[in-house]
Amino acid sequence: MKFFDLDQWDEILQTITRNKSRSLLTAFGIFWGIFMLVFLMGGSEGLRRLMASNFAGFAQNSCFLMTNTTSEAYAGLQSGREWSLELADVDRLRHGVGAIETVTPLCAKWGASFKNGNYAMNGTLKGVRADYAAIEDPHLTYGRFLTDTDERDFRKVCVLGKRVCEELFPDVDNPCGRFVSLDGIYYQVVGVTKMSSKIGVMGSAESSVLVPFTTMQRLYNWGNDVMAIGYTARRGYTVTELQPQVDHIIKKAHLISPTDTQALFSFNMEVMFRMVDNLFRGIEILVWLIGIGTLLSGAIGVSNIMMVTVRERTSEIGIRRAIGARPSNILTQIMAESIVLTIIAGLFGIAFAVLLLQGVETLTAASGHDASFQISFGMAVGAAAALTLLGGLAGLAPSFRALAIKPIDAIRDE
Structure with missing residues (x-):
């Protein structure tokens, strides 16, 4: 099939529009599948950016220490004791933990x-x-x-x-x-x-x-007491690795039981970033499973409809074979019809998803949140390539079914 052969393109469009209702219902499966995939991917990426904006500016390898009442009696002191961090703790951590880069009250x-x-x-x-x-x-x-x-x-x-x-x-x-x-x-x-x-x-x-x-x-006459201490780890270390040593130094200085897990609270930004990243990685996998599953069901629908179309055109295909059409011509014709139907439906699905994502982004911006809910150019190109491949795969079975038709059988069937 020549790409710029207008007669063949006209024939493909006539075949697709011959039964409009059937073609529309078949195309809807592809439309919905690619729409779901693109919309959910753009939505999940937008939510990731929205969530990340809530942590904007924080060093990922940082941690904050805050106090709570003790939960265990220790060194002659009762449980339930109120205590405070102090400026001396900043120096204790700076000199006691070599892997700390910055520590500040x-x-x-x-x-x-x-x-x-x-x-x-x-x-x-x-x-x-x-x-x-x-x-x-x-x-x-x-x-x-x-x-x-x-x-x-x-x-x-x-x-x-x-x-x-x-x-x-x-x-x-x-x-x-x-x-x-x-x-x-x-x-x-x-x-x-x-x-x-x-x-x-x-x-x-x-x-x-x-x-x-x-x-x-x-x-405010707060003396040497501080409400929190923040610190970051040097390159090659994580605050999670430093946390046991930090806790030990602080608890020892304030006569807190080493096994008291309530007295010292740590707000670990590394853990928070990891949790968010893992959450959206799981969402991304789920989105791909849903989108690909819906796309495959749509592709199967296209393949089934093309099989019906081939069956209806048995005599036409037989006559083509009888007057000298090569198997490659028949194969290309059927696959081209499948690919065109898939791409047209898919492009409409991508366009609708992008428009809907733009609406979501506009509403989000109006509410004071800064997040992009648009898909990347690479994702759009990948989706278009996937549609072409999917259309080709959907047309394989009908194409081989058409090649199996013998001219004499087609005439006898007619």
């Missing part, structure tokens, strides 16, 4: 009041050091992050979260250099983050304001 005040003139909101006020950026990248839109000098000089400077900036400075593009009231104390804005993650340690990043750790400790 955190403190926070929930429900803090933020004001700028007539604009006000409540959020989380966090005290952090400059090296906190190694654990949670602030992705600055304007200005700079906190520095060691800010902490050393107890400066009243702050970095605003994305939502805080929008609420307090709705008509200002760059608020850096301006002053805001944080719990009644004025701070100068030195930076604005663009992080939109909904998950964060001691409060989401977009609804938080970051100030120097020492400034917050002094203003």
Whole structure:
């Protein structure tokens, strides 16, 4: 079959449209199969990105330590004891665990009041050091992050979260250099983050304001107590590998039983990322199974209909053979009809899935979430190639059935 032979293309289309209802019902199986595959793949990838955006900025190889009441009596101390992490623990971990790359303290005040003139909101006020950026990248839109000098000089400077900036400075593009009231104390804005993650340690990043750790400790008179300690592992190590050693050092320093699993809580970002990755890997496998299964059922439908078509065209095929048509011509003709029917139905399925995914993405963006629900170009090309292959496979059995027809049998059948 010549690709640009218009007569043969016209014959293929006439054969397909000869029985419109049957062709439409057959094509629907392929349409639905490829639609399900593409839509579910694009949807699962969009959900993966949406979930990943909730952890945006966090170092995957990081962990946060927080305290809880003890659950076991130890060293003459009763269970149910309240205790706190302290600044000395930061030095203990820095010098006691060589595989730790960054270790930094955190403190926070929930429900803090933020004001700028007539604009006000409540959020989380966090005290952090400059090296906190190694654990949670602030992705600055304007200005700079906190520095060691800010902490050393107890400066009243702050970095605003994305939502805080929008609420307090709705008509200002760059608020850096301006002053805001944080719990009644004025701070100068030195930076604005663009992080939109909904998950964060001691409060989401977009609804938080970051100030120097020492400034917050002094203003709230918290002494040497810290609410959490964050750390990252050096290249070649994981925080999961370091966790037993970290727990041992902290528990030993605070007279906590080594077997007490409740007293020290670890928020392991490595585990969280792995859980999300495994979840969506499982979803992806399920999507492929559903999509391929539906596609195969559609291909079987195409093959069955083509078998019926071949049976109806027995005399036509016999006459072709009688007047000198080569077996390759018959084979190509039947397979081309199967491939064309499959590709047309499949392309409509891909287009419909892409349009629906675009609608989902628009609705998601309108609700304030940033995620792409579109399939990649490679996935679209792969789907088109799969359709061509599927159409060819669906046409194999009918094609060989057509080749088995002998001219004399076809005339006798007529």
